[in-house]
Amino acid sequence: MEDLEYLRDEINKIDKEMIELFEKRAKISRKVAEYKMENSMNILDKSREEEVIKANLKNLKDKSIKDEAKTFLKNVMEISRNIQKREFKQSSKNSEIKAKGQNSDAFKVGFQGVPASFSHEALIEYFGNKSEALNFESFKDVFEALKNGTIKYGVLPIENSSTGGIPQVYDLIGEYDFYIVGEKCIEVNHNLLGVKGASVCDIEEVYSHSQAFMQSSKFFEKHKNWRLIPYFNTARSAQYVSEQNVKSKAAIASKNAAKLYGLDIIEENINYNSNNYTRFIIMGKDIKSDKQCDKISILITLPHKPGTLCNILKYFHENNLNMTKIESRPIINKSWQYFFYIDFDGNIMNKDTRYALKGIEEESVYFKLLGNYKGDCF
Known part of the structure; x- marks a missing residue:
C-alpha cells in the first residue's frame, strides 16, 4: 500500500496544475466576455455548454465517475459565467x-x-x-x-x-x-444587510420587497421578534437603511447593493431555496422573431363554459409542443373570468407551431401573440 503522505503530495501536484489551468481558462473566459459584449450576446449559451459537457464526458476513461465528472464540468461552466458577469458589470460601471x-x-x-x-x-x-x-x-x-x-x-x-x-x-x-x-x-441570493458595526442582536426592523421576505421566510422564523416592513424593492431598501444609519434597521438585498450603499453583510444567502432565480422579460413596441427564437408567449381569454381550457391544451399535445408556464389572472369587471398567460417552446416559423396557434386562436374569445424570442431560463 502506498504511503498516505506520498498520495497527498501527488494530489498537491495535481492541484497546482489545476490552478495553473484554471487561471488560463479564466483569462480566456474574460476574452469571451469581451466578444459577447461587442456583439450584444447573452452570457449563457445553453446549447454550447451542453456540447462542451457531452464532448468532455466522451474523453472520460473511468466511467464509474461519470456523474461526478458531469458535476465538475457544470461547476466549471458556472464559474466561467460568473467571471463573464463580472466583466459585463465592470464595463458598464461608469454608465x-x-x-x-x-x-x-x-x-x-x-x-x-x-x-x-x-x-x-x-x-x-x-x-x-x-x-x-x-x-x-x-x-x-x-x-x-x-x-x-x-x-x-x-x-x-x-x-x-x-x-x-x-x-x-x-x-x-x-x-x-x-x-x-x-x-x-x-x-x-438574498443577504441581510446592516449599517457598519451592526449585528443580528441589534436588529429590530427589516426592510425589503415582499418577494424577498417570502423567499427568505425560513430564516425569519428564527427571528420572530423582528418587524418585517415591505418596501419598494431590495435595492431601495438597502439605500433607505444606509440613509437612516441606525443599527436597529436592516435590509434584504444583494451583495452589490451592500457594496454600493456602504452596508455590512450580516448574514449571507438567507433565501431558503439555493436554486433561486428570477425571470425577467424584455418588453418592446414591436414583435421580433427569427430562426434563433425558441420560446413563445401568448395571452388568451376563453368562453366561460366547461371544457374550454381542455380544448386549448390538446393543441400542445397534438403538435408535440412543450408548455413551460400557464398563469391565470382575473379580468377586471368580469367576475370569475380570467386571462391566461401561456409560455411554450417553439418558433412561429414552424408549420406545426403555426397550426397550433391558429387552433388556439379559433377556440379563444381573445388571443394575442405576446412574442417569439430566445429563451434564457432552464
Whole structure:
C-alpha cells in the first residue's frame, strides 16, 4: 500500500496544475466576455455548454465517475459565467445610470428600482454596455415610458422559481399593447444587510420587497421578534437603511447593493431555496422573431363554459409542443373570468407551431401573440 503522505503530495501536484489551468481558462473566459459584449450576446449559451459537457464526458476513461465528472464540468461552466458577469458589470460601471439626454447614440432601456437592484443587473447582463439605463419608481412607470417613447425597451421581473409569478407585471402586460422580445434569468441570493458595526442582536426592523421576505421566510422564523416592513424593492431598501444609519434597521438585498450603499453583510444567502432565480422579460413596441427564437408567449381569454381550457391544451399535445408556464389572472369587471398567460417552446416559423396557434386562436374569445424570442431560463 502506498504511503498516505506520498498520495497527498501527488494530489498537491495535481492541484497546482489545476490552478495553473484554471487561471488560463479564466483569462480566456474574460476574452469571451469581451466578444459577447461587442456583439450584444447573452452570457449563457445553453446549447454550447451542453456540447462542451457531452464532448468532455466522451474523453472520460473511468466511467464509474461519470456523474461526478458531469458535476465538475457544470461547476466549471458556472464559474466561467460568473467571471463573464463580472466583466459585463465592470464595463458598464461608469454608465449604469445616466441623466436623460446623455449618451444620445445609445438606446434607452427602463427598469423599476435603483442601481444594484436585480432588475438593473438583468438589464446590464442582457444589453451589456450598448444601452443607457433609466430607472423608474414603479412597474407601471416603465410601461408608460415605453408607451410615450422615453425608452426603447423595458426590463421587468415576471416570475421567481421559489415564489411564482409577479401579478402586477402580468396585469400590466394585459393592459398595454407591447411585446416580449427577450428574457433574462438572474440568480437571486438574498443577504441581510446592516449599517457598519451592526449585528443580528441589534436588529429590530427589516426592510425589503415582499418577494424577498417570502423567499427568505425560513430564516425569519428564527427571528420572530423582528418587524418585517415591505418596501419598494431590495435595492431601495438597502439605500433607505444606509440613509437612516441606525443599527436597529436592516435590509434584504444583494451583495452589490451592500457594496454600493456602504452596508455590512450580516448574514449571507438567507433565501431558503439555493436554486433561486428570477425571470425577467424584455418588453418592446414591436414583435421580433427569427430562426434563433425558441420560446413563445401568448395571452388568451376563453368562453366561460366547461371544457374550454381542455380544448386549448390538446393543441400542445397534438403538435408535440412543450408548455413551460400557464398563469391565470382575473379580468377586471368580469367576475370569475380570467386571462391566461401561456409560455411554450417553439418558433412561429414552424408549420406545426403555426397550426397550433391558429387552433388556439379559433377556440379563444381573445388571443394575442405576446412574442417569439430566445429563451434564457432552464
